[in-house]
Amino acid sequence: MKLTVVTTNAGKVREIAEFFGDAIEVSQVSLDIPEERSVDVSKIAEGKARFAFGALRVPVLVDDTGFSVDALNGFPGPYAAFVLHTIGNQGILKLMEGVEERGARFTTAIAYADEKGVLVFSGTIEGTIVRKPRGTGGFGYDSIFQYRELTLAELPLAEKSRVSHRAQALARFRDWFFRERMPGRNANR
Amino acid sequence: MKLTVVTTNAGKVREIAEFFGDAIEVSQVSLDIPEERSVDVSKIAEGKARFAFGALRVPVLVDDTGFSVDALNGFPGPYAAFVLHTIGNQGILKLMEGVEERGARFTTAIAYADEKGVLVFSGTIEGTIVRKPRGTGGFGYDSIFQYRELTLAELPLAEKSRVSHRAQALARFRDWFFRERMPGRNANR
Numbered sequence: 622m623k624l625t626v627v628t629t630n631a632g633k634v635r636e637i638a639e640f641f642g643d644a645i646e647v648s649q650v651s652l653d654i655p656e657e658r659s660v661d662v663s664k665i666a667e668g669k670a671r672f673a674f675g676a677l678r679v680p681v682l683v684d685d686t687g688f689s690v691d692a693l694n695g696f697p698g699p700y701a702a703f704v705l706h707t708i709g710n711q712g713i714l715k716l717m718e719g720v721e722e723r724g725a726r727f728t729t730a731i732a733y734a735d736e737k738g739v740l741v742f743s744g745t746i747e748g749t750i751v752r753k754p755r756g757t758g759g760f761g762y763d764s765i766f767q768y769r770e771l772t773l774a775e776l777p778l779a780e781k782s783r784v785s786h787r788a789q790a791l792a793r794f795r796d797w798f799f800r801e802r803m804p805g806r807n808a809n810r
Numbered sequence: 811m812k813l814t815v816v817t818t819n820a821g822k823v824r825e826i827a828e829f830f831g832d833a834i835e836v837s838q839v840s841l842d843i844p845e846e847r848s849v850d851v852s853k854i855a856e857g858k859a860r861f862a863f864g865a866l867r868v869p870v871l872v873d874d875t876g877f878s879v880d881a882l883n884g885f886p887g888p889y890a891a892f893v894l895h896t897i898g899n900q901g902i903l904k905l906m907e908g909v910e911e912r913g914a915r916f917t918t919a920i921a922y923a924d925e926k927g928v929l930v931f932s933g934t935i936e937g938t939i940v941r942k943p944r945g946t947g948g949f950g951y952d953s954i955f956q957y958r959e960l961t962l963a964e965l966p967l968a969e970k971s972r973v974s975h976r977a978q979a980l981a982r983f984r985d986w987f988f989r990e991r992m993p994g995r996n997a998n999r
Contacts, residue, residue: 660892696896700889703849707885712905716897 622803626682627652627673632760633684639782640791652676654683660699662687663730663741670732670739680735682794684787688762690750691724692717701761710754710765723749725766727786731794740797744789748773811992815871816841816862821949822873828971829980841865843872849888851876851919852930859921859928869924871983873976877951879939880913881906890950899943899954912938914955916975920983929986933978937962 623646626634631649638647654669666685673681688701693716697704704712717723730743746768754764756774759781763773773781782788812835815823820838827836843858855874862870877890882905886893893901906912919932935957943953945963948970952962962970971977 693901694896696893696901698892698896700892703887703889704885707883707887708905712882712885715905715907716901718904 622646623648623680624682625650625677625679626684627654627669627677628684630684630760633686633787636778636782636785636787637682637684637791639778640788641795644795647682650677650681660687660695662699662728663732663743665699666730666732667739667741670734670741674734674736674739678736680733683732683734684729684790685732686727686729686761686787688766689726689728690717692720692722705761710762713750713762713765714752714754717750717752723751725750727762727766729786729790731787731790733794733798735802740794742790742793742797744786744791744793746784746786746789811835812837812869813871814839814866814868815873816843816858816866817873819873819949822875822976825967825971825974825976826871826873826980828967829977830984833984836871839866839870849876849884851888851917852921852932854888855919855921856928856930859923859930863923863925863928867925869922872921872923873918873979874921875916875918875950875975877955878915878917879906881909881911894950899951902939902951902954903941903943906939906941912940914939916951916955918975918979920976920979922983922987924991929983931979931982931986933975933980933982935973935975935978 625648626637627650629651634649641647652673654672662685666683670681670683673683687699688697689695726745726747728745730741732739732741748766748768751765751767751772755772756764759774766773814837815826816839818840823838841862843861851874855872859870859872862872876888877886878884915934915936917934919930921928921930937955937957940954940956944961945953948963955962
């Protein structure tokens with residue numbers, strides 16, 4: 622079985638491939654998809670998956686991830702990629718200087734589209750914003766987001782693929798997918 | 811002549827009404843318009859105007875405005891409204907603490923749609939980010955953006971309606987509109 626992940630972010634593809642292991646072959650397609658300016662990552666992912674399936678006509682997986690800092694009223698929210706590209710992790714840490722309330726969360730929406738339609742699966746991880754970046758793994762905000770004792774950038778990829786927002790969304794997708802689209806196959810080999 | 815401005819922002823309507831004076835009657839409609847997540851305000855305004863005309867079937871004017879800070883790599887860009895709502899002007903000033911390069915600009919795209927199609931007109935104003943907010947007029951980032959000696963929030967509305975990004979875009983729209991849609995009328999009465 623083959624799934625096409627539509628993204629320009631190689632880090633996301635690595636994580637999705639790691640998650641599925643040998644069960645599903647994952648390939649990447651970079652496609653310029655118009656995005657809805659919404660605060661709802663599920664809506665954004667759904668729209669992108671619909672568009673990508675229309676263009677490619679093969680089963681596609683699309684990931685949209687938001688990052689929300691409580692003390693910043695949910696900023697950067699669905700604009701995580703743009704904010705990372707402009708003010709970066711250093712900008713987030715500067716905004717959080719002197720701020721005691723450090724709670725934050727990642728939310729990933731995974732949208733799957735094939736000839737039968739589009740479905741969305743989501744996952745969330747709660748953590749805190751550290752005071753200095755730590756770790757070299759992952760990508761994006763991973764080095765400033767702490768889950769239990771470690772930042773997501775300090776977690777080995779195999780471990781991140783068990784606990785992360787993306788892993789939770791992928792697990793929900795996988796359970797549905799093996800049941801509905803590959804019923805002869807056992808998801809938990 | 812009547813124009814419907816589609817926005818939830820009363821400040822924008824005030825400025826547009828002030829700009830046209832008695833020449834054009836301006837009314838406001840609040841409409842929930844899906845927005846494309848693009849970095850190009852012209853594209854966003856065009857899409858919104860097309861959608862609004864489709865829904866309302868009367869000539870509509872839509873404003874989309876971006877705000878770009880050089881030292882922040884163009885942040886907050888097209889997400890000016892979301893960023894204002896979350897980290898606010900205080901967040902921008904905190905990000906700019908200790909930063910010497912203070913250049914910034916507003917860009918407004920005005921899209922006009924009627925039964926003949928959609929046209930977009932734009933305007934830009936260059937200025938600097940102040941160190942403390944000044945002035946009580948305007949809205950949004952006006953109090954932290956200095957043009958020549960004053961912030962946009964210190965400029966009287968009549969003056970802002972001559973020099974601002976929005977005024978420039980509206981002037982371009984007006985010149986075209988009086989020529990093409992109201993040819994019997996003199997734009998510069």
